[in-house]
Amino acid sequence: MIVNEQIKASEVQLTGIEGEDLGIVSRSEALALAKRHDVDLVCLSLMSSPPPCRLVSRSAAKQDMNARKRDEKRKEQPLKTKEIRLTPHIEEHDYETKLRQVEKLLETGHAVELTVRVQGKEGQQAKALLERLLADLKGRGAKETGIQVSGKGAAVKVVPTPSP
Incomplete structure (x- = not known):
């Protein structure tokens, strides 16, 4: 998961905390917005330009990442x-x-x-x-x-x- 300063793109497609579309903004502006709301800027995919990013609370981002890891682990296990x-x-x-x-x-x-x-x-x-x-x-x-x-x-x- 790429978060905050780890994002290297100059511009990002930003989605707000409530899921609202904030359009294409500069990386520095998105980071400032994240600090102001005390949340993380999370990059969802590196495959597009500009990369889609979202403002997410820190705990929600961790829970989402842990849930994905759990699902991947469950799918890897052989059938009982x-x-x-x-x-x-x-x-x-x-x-x-x-x-x-x-x-x-x-x-x-x-x-x-x-x-x-x-x-x-x-x-x-x-x-x-x-x-x-x-x-x-x-x-x-x-x-x-x-x-x-x-x-x-x-x-x-x-x-x-x-x-x-």
């Missing part, structure tokens, strides 16, 4: 994966409850690992159950991996679909 376990012989109301759980997790931005435990020759039932779940989740989530059927279970990882 939550596991939902099912059985091939699930009752309809239990299925609906699990479906709501998965939808809620996807809405909050978590990836979901759907796991079906099988015994014996229930592999095809487990795969059919996962395919039904994926069909019901269409629009909310997309499978990241294919349905993997092994000896003791079937699993698929679902990630949230980005909102338009």
Whole structure:
């Protein structure tokens, strides 16, 4: 964040404390105005000429900068994966409850690992159950991996679909 004397441009496009447009003024005039109102002159972008600057109270500028850092840090973190376990012989109301759980997790931005435990020759039932779940989740989530059927279970990882 470029503040006060760090701004090197000779003229700036100034916005007042209340958001009003003060037009293009010289850097020295903008700094004098900032001192008179006991606020900071903050440069919003260096990509244009003259650069847009704003009069902002010191605490508000710090809070804004900290909020941006927090958001960037949150976006950098990988998706957390939550596991939902099912059985091939699930009752309809239990299925609906699990479906709501998965939808809620996807809405909050978590990836979901759907796991079906099988015994014996229930592999095809487990795969059919996962395919039904994926069909019901269409629009909310997309499978990241294919349905993997092994000896003791079937699993698929679902990630949230980005909102338009």
